[in-house]
Amino acid sequence: DIQMTQSPASLSASLEEIVTITCQPSQDIGNYLSWYQQKPGKSPQLLIHSATSLADGVPSRFSGSRSGTQYSLKINRLQVEDTGIYYCLQGYSAPTFGAGTKLELK
């Protein structure tokens, strides 16, 4: 199985700050990478698919990128409603999620 190493495990940032979360797969996954946000007591919500494509209805301050085998989710100008847990997911083979990043406001 492909392992997804997600970092950091937790993150505290200020309003309007730029936040970056990364995922590193244990083997090549091409662009089969998506990002999700989960708020307490809610279902996960798709943010980014195919590594860099913004999902429908997701604010443009969210973006995804790939540099070699490392994938990143960037949040520009952090807002209050962006707190929650973020997960990456590889869909290249049997799907596996990263362990999650808990994002809080400082």
Next chain:
Amino acid sequence: EVQLVESGGGLVQPGRSLKLSCLASGFTFSNYGMNWIRQAPGKGLEWVASISSSSSYIYYADTVKGRFTISRDNAKNTLYLQMTSLRSEDTALYYCARHRDNSFDYWGQGVMVTVSS
């Protein structure tokens, strides 16, 4: 509006069986692959099983292979997960999710399964 509504969860003893359902609406169900994903209390997300739009392709996580069966009835717009030989480690919130663009673009609200004596 796309909606996925899970049902069938509850408290079950170890070794027993349970069948989950996911009723889909707001889209052409028969055009999409579907998935089950679970989340143990306070833990992360774990993919459980996938089924293609016509049921031709089915995949399972190693942790449930041989015990769980995913199926669908396109005429009823419903996805199923038959769970047998349940273990305490199967205790989780089970989500159904639609597959699109190699991602899970819509999720249900989840249904809780608790395996305990």
